[in-house]
Amino acid sequence: MRLDFEFGEVLAFVTVAQTLNFRAAADRLHLSQPALSRRVEKLEAALEMRLLERTTRKVELTEAGRQFLNHAVVILEELELARASMVARASRAKQLVTVACVPSVANHVLPDILRLYAQTHPGVRIRIIDESAGKVLDAVMEGEADIGISFLGAQNAEVDFIPIRSEPYVLAVRRDHPLAAAAAARWDSLEAERLIAVSLNSGNRILIENVLAGLPRRPTIHYEANHVAGALGLVSAGLGVAVLPGLALANNAYPALVGIPMRDPELSRTLGLVTRAGTRLSQPASALHDLILRKIGE
Structure with missing residues (x-):
């Protein structure tokens, strides 16, 4: 059902009805008196009834005007509540x-x-x-x-x-591993290790696979975990070694492990x-x- 009147027309009527004075209502709404009168007239035309009796001396509500005023005030209050609610929601967001x-x-x-x-x-x-x-x-x-x-x-x-930040990849090994004291680890040396990898769905794995694909002899992946934390858990248990981003070992998060820089080639991510x-x-x-x-x- 389509309403044939606008919010501004309802507000104009309510303001006049509350002040019973067109000049005061126009000042409150920052409108000219003719503009205010046109809004009230358009509302009356849409409702097909007279809401106000106006003479040169006074303004009064008709019976229909008194009835409509009760509904109009509720409408305006509900709209204000809705506006305040949306403002609060936007603020929380x-x-x-x-x-x-x-x-x-x-x-x-x-x-x-x-x-x-x-x-x-x-x-x-x-x-x-x-x-x-x-x-x-x-x-x-x-x-x-x-x-x-x-x-x-x-x-x-x-x-x-x-x-x-540019972050190099390292070989994560236990501190008791023979490579733990090495200054660097070569990719081709991984053939002799039990390699632990992250899932193929991981961006890390994609970068690592690009390097492994270029090796003369590809290392065997013995264990696979969905996430870096899972791979590090397997390394901590002594089940093998893993090539991982250096950040995974930051802040001494795994005291039993050490990260050795990978060389030939170096691998990093930005x-x-x-x-x-x-x-x-x-x-x-x-x-x-x-x-x-x-x-x-x-």
Whole structure:
């Protein structure tokens, strides 16, 4: 059912009905008296009834006007409640920042950054999506995450990718392993090791597979885990060695393990800060974006 009158016309009528004075109502609504009169007349025409009796001396409500006023006041109050509710909802949404990042960042880098962020933005809620690089990129492009920290997206026109750190890959071994004291590990030496790898769905695995494919003799993968943490658990148990990003061993998270730089060839990934192209971040998200850029880039 279509209404043939507008919000401004209802507001004009209610203001006149409450003041019983066209000049006072016009001043309150910042309208000229003729413009105010036209709005009331259009409402009366749409309702096909007279709401106000006006003479040169006074303005009075008709019986129909008194009845409609009761409904109109309720309508305006409900609209104001709806407006206030939407404003509050928008404000709450601005106080939630979602960060999508690869697990190594979520485990070893982000907590310290969020501790600093909480000192200046104590009321902001943070949601973390710790997933593979591909899923981090998807979360940003689909608008699920405000900010992404990943090593995919540099060539994607749908996102803005700001490089913040080059991270070398290392060979994770137990401290009692014969290679633990080596200055570097060669890829062709992995043939003699029981190799532990992450899932083929992982961005890390894709980079590693590119190197393994170029070796004269490909090492055998004895164990496979979905995530870096699972692979490190297997290494800690003495089941083999794993090529992983150096960040996975940051902050002495695995005291029993050591990371040996990989050589011939060296392998690294570029971590970047990812946002959806053309998107303007909220103030809380922008502040976190700048803090991440500053701290990870140190």
